[in-house]
Amino acid sequence: MVALMTPGVCLRCAKAMAATNDLSARAGERHKGRGLCGPCYSAARRAGTLLDYERTYRPADEVLDDLAVLRIRTPGITYRQAAEQLGMTRDALVQVVVRDRRRRETQQEQSTKERAA
Numbered sequence: 001m002v003a004l005m006t007p008g009v010c011l012r013c014a015k016a017m018a019a020t021n022d023l024s025a026r027a028g029e030r031h032k033g034r035g036l037c038g039p040c041y042s043a044a045r046r047a048g049t050l051l052d053y054e055r056t057y058r059p060a061d062e063v064l065d066d067l068a069v070l071r072i073r074t075p076g077i078t079y080r081q082a083a084e085q086l087g088m089t090r091d092a093l094v095q096v097v098v099r100d101r102r103r104r105e106t107q108q109e110q111s112t113k114e115r116a117a
């Protein structure tokens, strides 16, 4: 999954949130998901209103498919340009591509080992 935006403020309580992966902040002060801080995410889940808040993450496969389309439409497109069109940061896009490459390399190594065994 890929972050589409930096967290900013919680959509429910309007308090400033730290990034999801900012371990220097306490869990309750970090973005939990769907634009909500930890306590608000839990409260919305309990209240059955979680679906009223849109997801801020997209599956990596979807991002990779969109990137493939952009590369066909605009040969030579840079990561920065593609990221801008996909509504995400360049670093987040590069991270998706690198993780996908590693995942495929691992799968390839495993199938090579299976054939050798």
Ligand SMILES: [Zn+2]
Pocket (backbone or CB within 6 Å): 010, 011, 012, 013, 014, 015, 036, 037, 038, 039, 040, 041
């Ligand atoms: Zn909140």
